[in-house]
Amino acid sequence: MDLASWTDAELMSVHGELHTWCVKRKAPTWGNRFWSWTGYLGAFALLTGLTDMFFGGPTPHNAGLTALGVIACFSWYKGDKQRKKNSDFLEKLEEELTRRGLKYNQGG
Template sequence: MEIKKWTDEELASTRDKLEEWCEKQKKSGKVMWIVTALLGAFAVSTGAVFIFFDGITLLSVVLIILGVMTCFTWYQSEKRRKNNIDFLEEVKREITHRAKRDK
């Protein structure tokens, strides 16, 4: 996105929305997402161990599939969080740059 072409109102609105999103994410708790990722990894490893000891069964395949889906969801949420934080910093830099330029 080319934020240099945005108006001041668009930048301020985007900054406010992203800051609100960051606050909401902090309240929801990062610990819950870490526990979710660990449960996903545990499901994958448990499914693999079940395959090793019992052979391929429906339970082990379902565990692996659910674990992979859980880990992928965690990965996507972390990626989105980092992208939003980086974009927020870019918007703040542009607002600061415009404020200095206007003086």
């Protein structure tokens, strides 16, 4: 994405919205802490389901536990990947704003 072709107003608008999103995502709230544990709990469920299937044979309970683990791990992975993409894009926006000599909120 070529940020050089964006207008100053577009850059400032997107930067403000993305900066607000990143600040909310980094806040020490219950939801953000829960999301961090989702990946660990998903991996635990996945491994528990697979281990139980290996030693006790496949049952609906083990298959369900494995499926829930896969879903939780995948959701956490996609969320974390999106967070990283947004943070990287915010850095590029800030570089472009600095290059143009525009002031923006650097706190966060």
